[in-house]
Structure formats: structure tokens, C-alpha cells
Amino acid sequence: MNFETGTTTSTEASTAELPLSNAVRPAEALQLVRAAAADESLIVAVGVDFFQQMNGKFYPLNSNAYNALSVVAVA
Known part of the structure; x- marks a missing residue:
């Protein structure tokens, strides 16, 4: 995000749909x-x-x- 010009560029990644259950799942890693x-x-x-x-x-x-969204890092 460039605050001076107001321009933004985004990149996203997602997992496949996962079932909602109480089972423990292995960690997911997303690469951007x-x-x-x-x-x-x-x-x-x-x-x-x-x-x-x-x-x-x-x-x-x-x-x-x-649904939930959280900012996890700002650099």
C-alpha cells in the first residue's frame, strides 16, 4: 500500500475447504x-x-x- 499515491496491490493464498470438526489438524503453510x-x-x-x-x-x-479477519503484521 502506498499511502502517498493511494495505490494498493494485493496478493492472496488460501487452503482448500476444510471440514469443521474437533479433530486436530496439521499446521497449514501458505506461501506468498x-x-x-x-x-x-x-x-x-x-x-x-x-x-x-x-x-x-x-x-x-x-x-x-x-467470519474473521485479523491484521497479523505491518512492515
């Missing part, structure tokens, strides 16, 4: 190749979206009340 230029700030956020599966397809829930 994005470096901030000297005049840019780098903001890293992690989010969780919930979907429901119907007829083999995943659909986002109508309510976003359970």
Missing part, C-alpha cells in the same frame, strides 16, 4: 511472493470464511457474523 517497494507499506492479514456444502458445492454463509 510479494515484497513491498521502498515507498510502500506491507500489511499482512489472515482471515477465516465459513461455507456450507450443498450438492457437492461450497456456498458462503448468508451471514458474515462468524
Whole structure:
């Protein structure tokens, strides 16, 4: 994000859909190749979206009340 010009560039990565259960899962690692230029700030956020599966397809829930997003790093 360049605060002087107001321009932004984004990069994202995600896992496959994971079942909601009490089972312990191995850690997930996501790789992003994005470096901030000297005049840019780098903001890293992690989010969780919930979907429901119907007829083999995943659909986002109508309510976003359970989705979460958090800024985890600023450089």
C-alpha cells in the first residue's frame, strides 16, 4: 500500500475447504511472493470464511457474523 499515491496491490493464498470438526489438524503453510517497494507499506492479514456444502458445492454463509479477519503484521 502506498499511502502517498493511494495505490494498493494485493496478493492472496488460501487452503482448500476444510471440514469443521474437533479433530486436530496439521499446521497449514501458505506461501506468498510479494515484497513491498521502498515507498510502500506491507500489511499482512489472515482471515477465516465459513461455507456450507450443498450438492457437492461450497456456498458462503448468508451471514458474515462468524467470519474473521485479523491484521497479523505491518512492515
